Amino acid sequence: MENPVIIFGANALGRAAKEIFESNDIIVYGFLDDNEELHGQTLGELSILGRTDDDGFLKLIGKKCEAFIGVDDRQLRKGLVKLIKERRKMMPVNAIHSNTEIAPSASVGHGEFINSGVIIGANAKIGDHCMIHTNATIDFSAKLGDLVQVGPGSVVGSEAEIGDNVFIGSGVTIVPGIKVGKDARIGAGSVVIADVADGETVFGNPAAKV
Structure with a gap:
């Protein structure tokens, strides 16, 4: 995987995914999360950049970045997959x-x-x-x-x-x-x-x- 990854979800699963990517020498660009209280905070050296439907970051998916769904609620996970497929015509990595x-x-x-x-x-x-x-x-x-x-x-x-x-x-x-x-x-x-x-x-x- 050549492009860095944006992780959708800054919870425990998202953080575990971050470590998996980094152990495989894949760069993580940052997190997106719908909890606005987290925005601007960091997890390690990575920032929680904004909401999962933020067009400014979504437009990077498929061009400069890949996407990974880091939430374990299956309905929310399904919704985020639909968002990425419809808005960016991409599948998460x-x-x-x-x-x-x-x-x-x-x-x-x-x-x-x-x-x-x-x-x-x-x-x-x-x-x-x-x-x-x-x-x-x-x-x-x-x-x-x-x-x-x-x-x-x-x-x-x-x-x-x-x-x-x-x-x-x-x-x-x-x-x-x-x-x-x-x-x-x-x-x-x-x-x-x-x-x-x-x-x-x-x-x-x-x-x-x-």
Whole structure:
């Protein structure tokens, strides 16, 4: 990546993304955030420049800078992706920690946050704008839809299929071949041994509908 990155969101996820970019020798230009109380402040040596819809900075996207969405609220994340795609005709870039293992045959989309220790197996497919946290495993031939969040230490088993906008908490195990419908939520520490329907929330070992 030749251009510097503007990070949308100055919260914890945005700061973590900053460190990932810098560890990969990618320059971060600064942050945009809608909390006006933060404007003009600095995080380390970087400034919080203005709002996420500030035309003065948006016009840099695709010309002199790239964009990364550094917010973990999935609806806000989705809205910011739409803003960048509509206003700048661009897709956000990935923040992928250098300490990850991604199989050569795996497919990784756009706008991903992939933290330290993540393993993505052979022929796995990751949709766009996912967040895969520390030490999570996406096993071979598993599929993640768009805007999926996978908590630290979770395991998505081989050939499992995860729908769009699914939240998977910390330390979850999804056994191989399971299908999880869109907008589902899986509570921390759960062991999922049966398919989960669209919009369901499940929890426990074995996971059951809440």
